Amino acid sequence: MSNGLDFEFLIDTFFIALSGVPVAMIITVISLLIALPLGFLLALTRINKMPILSQFSRVYVSFVRGTPVIVQIFIIYNSVPLLLATIFEKYNIQMNVYDVNPIWYALIVFSLNTTATLIEVFRSAINTVSKGQLEAAYSVGLTTVQAFIRIIIPQTLVVGLPNICNATVNLIKATSLGYAMSLPEITLKAQVAANASYNYIEAYMDIFIIYLIICSLVEYGFKRMEKRLRKYKIAPAA
Amino acid sequence: MLEIQSIKKSFGKNTVLDGVNLKIEKGDVVVVLGPSGSGKTTLLRCINFLEKADEGKAIFGDIQVDLHKASKKQINTIRKRTAFVFQNYNLFNNKTALENVTEGLIIGRAIPKDKAIKMGKEALDKVGLSEKYNAYPSELSGGQQQRVGIARAVVLNPDIILFDEPTSALDPELVGEVLEVMKTIAKEGTTMLVVTHEMSFAKDVANRVIFMDGGVVVEEGSPKEFFENPKEERTQRFLRRVLPEDYIYNI
Amino acid sequence: MEKYFDATYIWESIPTLIPYLKVTFIVAGLSVLFGSLLGLILAVMKLGKNKISQNIAHGYTTVLRCTPSIVLLFLIYYGVPAIAINFGINLNDMSAAFFVVITFTLQFGALMSEVIRSAYESIDKGQYEAAVSVGLSNTQAYWRIIFPQAFVVALPNFGNSLLELMKEGALAYTIGLIDVMGKANLIIAGNYNSHALEIYIGLSIIYWILSILIEQFFLKLEKIFSKGKKNLKTV
Ligand SMILES: Nc1ncnc2c1ncn2[C@@H]1O[C@H](COP(=O)(O)OP(=O)(O)O)[C@@H](O)[C@H]1O
Ligand SMILES: [Mg+2]
Numbered sequence: 001m002s003n004g005l006d007f008e009f010l011i012d013t014f015f016i017a018l019s020g021v022p023v024a025m026i027i028t029v030i031s032l033l034i035a036l037p038l039g040f041l042l043a044l045t046r047i048n049k050m051p052i053l054s055q056f057s058r059v060y061v062s063f064v065r066g067t068p069v070i071v072q073i074f075i076i077y078n079s080v081p082l083l084l085a086t087i088f089e090k091y092n093i094q095m096n097v098y099d100v101n102p103i104w105y106a107l108i109v110f111s112l113n114t115t116a117t118l119i120e121v122f123r124s125a126i127n128t129v130s131k132g133q134l135e136a137a138y139s140v141g142l143t144t145v146q147a148f149i150r151i152i153i154p155q156t157l158v159v160g161l162p163n164i165c166n167a168t169v170n171l172i173k174a175t176s177l178g179y180a181m182s183l184p185e186i187t188l189k190a191q192v193a194a195n196a197s198y199n200y201i202e203a204y205m206d207i208f209i210i211y212l213i214i215c216s217l218v219e220y221g222f223k224r225m226e227k228r229l230r231k232y233k234i235a236p237a238a
Numbered sequence: 239m240l241e242i243q244s245i246k247k248s249f250g251k252n253t254v255l256d257g258v259n260l261k262i263e264k265g266d267v268v269v270v271l272g273p274s275g276s277g278k279t280t281l282l283r284c285i286n287f288l289e290k291a292d293e294g295k296a297i298f299g300d301i302q303v304d305l306h307k308a309s310k311k312q313i314n315t316i317r318k319r320t321a322f323v324f325q326n327y328n329l330f331n332n333k334t335a336l337e338n339v340t341e342g343l344i345i346g347r348a349i350p351k352d353k354a355i356k357m358g359k360e361a362l363d364k365v366g367l368s369e370k371y372n373a374y375p376s377e378l379s380g381g382q383q384q385r386v387g388i389a390r391a392v393v394l395n396p397d398i399i400l401f402d403e404p405t406s407a408l409d410p411e412l413v414g415e416v417l418e419v420m421k422t423i424a425k426e427g428t429t430m431l432v433v434t435h436e437m438s439f440a441k442d443v444a445n446r447v448i449f450m451d452g453g454v455v456v457e458e459g460s461p462k463e464f465f466e467n468p469k470e471e472r473t474q475r476f477l478r479r480v481l482p483e484d485y486i487y488n489i
Numbered sequence: 490m491e492k493y494f495d496a497t498y499i500w501e502s503i504p505t506l507i508p509y510l511k512v513t514f515i516v517a518g519l520s521v522l523f524g525s526l527l528g529l530i531l532a533v534m535k536l537g538k539n540k541i542s543q544n545i546a547h548g549y550t551t552v553l554r555c556t557p558s559i560v561l562l563f564l565i566y567y568g569v570p571a572i573a574i575n576f577g578i579n580l581n582d583m584s585a586a587f588f589v590v591i592t593f594t595l596q597f598g599a600l601m602s603e604v605i606r607s608a609y610e611s612i613d614k615g616q617y618e619a620a621v622s623v624g625l626s627n628t629q630a631y632w633r634i635i636f637p638q639a640f641v642v643a644l645p646n647f648g649n650s651l652l653e654l655m656k657e658g659a660l661a662y663t664i665g666l667i668d669v670m671g672k673a674n675l676i677i678a679g680n681y682n683s684h685a686l687e688i689y690i691g692l693s694i695i696y697w698i699l700s701i702l703i704e705q706f707f708l709k710l711e712k713i714f715s716k717g718k719k720n721l722k723t724v
Binding site: 129130132133135136137138139140141142143146150151154155158230231232 | 286287288314317318320321322324326328329330331332333341342345346347374376377390391394
């Protein structure tokens, strides 16, 4: 180990790890597409204190934010096949539960997890967008649905943008736990490459660099967006 | 044109409106005065259904609605005939000045976009903001924001515009520009119900003044009668407080 | 392999797991201690006038924010001994806990530097000016006026970072630490991988309760310390 780094391996493995990026990105994007609207709707149930749904979101958020992602992964990974097996058996579906692509498990875990984060993000963002905005929309003749689509949601997104950025970065990082579901993403691919020759340091350096690049790009993108949208920010009172 | 009958509203045990009656004719500029907490804001909000009254009736030209039991459709009809200017402006933060003004036209009234833009520009010109069509609220001063707020209301050509202390969030040096705009639209015959603490506006522009206290109308009359010859003890006390010099002078 | 669900495994696993919380707590406690110190140093660098140390501190925070815990954990686990050996130090026999504490100290430090910085910056400059204007010295102004207020602002974020640390700490099992998570995996392996679901549910219940307790504790603390702030709201 003291003979320094194996640069050839470092470079080869970099590209192997890089080939895991699409899987990580697909999971990130789809999870966000599910979690953004779902998180918004559940945040509304909490703000409007809707019976049952609001209690449900509360417990849901508390559990997801109170337990490690890796434990959530293991719970989903071990329970879904059990459920599926029961269902397949009942309806006589000829399919092996172990043939299910792990990407499905990853999508379930990460959308559920991100939804919980976004419920909290939207809850505080919606509270920041003042009630006056909704009232002004009513006063010029917009319906509730029109007011939400045109006034409230765009402003909520602007206010919540820094936190949505955080949630996205955390989601990308969390996909590195896909190894626990045998998901061929960045970390698993590099790990497998390292197993053959015990070049773990090089492999983890590659993974480290890839995540650094991806997350920096994502953060940069969000910063640019924030700058562009800054003028929508709440106007000073006087 | 607009008649409000025995409107009542409580928040919990706090009775804020205790049977207020109001009659406004077309072209009237009615100023509502009263100490803070007397229910002025609540009155305007109930008329526009931003707050639901406990009881009361509104007669709006040919339509009559129960302020407590109005249907969604009735609420929408009344809101389309009224417009509201807010104390803290409430401009849509994610829209430019022009978009703020056209939003109600394009979305609320389904007026074609190019026509709405033309109307919006005219309205902004009228309030002296020809230079600011594309500015966002965060790029405008308070006085400019409130002028957009007024343009947003005027452009809808409503039967009546409700103003809730439109100048009280403004720095003193910006109050004048907003009052000037309000005076202009009053002169054009716009029907206005204005809650304000600007006595000069009440004296010079209003044709009727209403004094509220404790959730009821204590006194009402022409500005001349009201300021020179208030009948009620409570009105006199209020005027002594807000216009000490004038009051002594007039006596 | 039996594949049915048996809830008794949940209730039986919890008492077996709880003693191993001790390891979780020690590792987390040390990381919080060293991490807070590191965070303080980084925050001072960020708030200071020296551009170079500002950039170093910000760069450090960005890099750490972009690194998944598991990646950092393995980098430290494999990298630190490899570097140390060049200095003639053999760390290959160090316990896993050692590397876990380093990892989470580095991570917690990055989190805390932002918590401290933003708390400090949230205090209005007028507070300092007012303190000096009534005759407090520079140090007195900081100790008596600025820090107590910044502390209250930082408290909820500190609590959140602590929760984050505890949850990320669950990954320490990957390098062989036997904390609650590690023990849960051992139990499962001992059962020939059956009833894993029940054990993980038991484990999640422990974490969940722990999180709620920590959260409540910080809410209480906040209430106690923010007494002076109430006046602000009513004015
Ligand atoms: N949404 C509300 N909930 C509870 N009380 C309210 C609410 N809005 C107004 N009030 C109370 O109603 C009273 C009258 O308020 P308001 O109509 O704003 O008076 P004004 O505009 O004359 O100052 C006040 O005592 C106020 O505290
Ligand atoms: Mg008011």
